[in-house]
Amino acid sequence: MTASENRTPLPKNFFNRPTLTVARDLLGKTLVRRWRGVELRAKIVEVEAYIGQADTACHCSKGRTRRTEVMFGAAGHAYVYFVYGMHYMLNIVTEATGFPAAILIRAVEPLAGQEAMAALRGNSARNLTNGPARLCQAMAIDKQFNGWNLTTGDTLWVADAPAVPDAAVARGTRIGIGYAAPADQNALWRFWLKDNPFVSRK
DNA sequence: CTCTCGATGTTCT
């Protein structure tokens, strides 16, 4: 088995660390989804961190509600939410139980199962996985995975892959958070792989 | 390439 075919799920301890560290280390790892007998695989190429109740960009800044409950839970679980009346977003919960934080997966690069992904997106779609809602559609990720344990290797998980060197990592501000306080809008909490064509924006 | 705009339903005020 080559590194690109690794199925070993990242353990809870990988996610139970400072969110910015986890975000940076998630780059290059493999998102795996078993769907109707097909294994969909994609490399994580862009992420954003949402950290704690003091972060006004984070949903958890509104407190512990039915929606944000998962973020207050154990690391390594999925936080999937619905926005704009039509889009799902995939996040991974980080840090200790009781501290709300998560990482939004913003873009991935398809590695296997591209035909199924294209069918899920609608075969006329031009952009397969370069956006948080697009990748959810391409990998059949919806509300059923909210609260899903991503560390067991069942149905949806993150597989280990070789670490990405610092020279390949870029960092900037988060996207689509104009409602947040200026300091939070300016935080460099978005990470992506330099020059990767599947990143959502330049 | 850029931009503007509408879709659509859950969540919280």
Place this chain on the structure above:
DNA sequence: GAACATCGAGAGG
């Protein structure tokens, strides 16, 4: 009732 961690279509350069 307003806002929303977005996307795709359509108009224009």
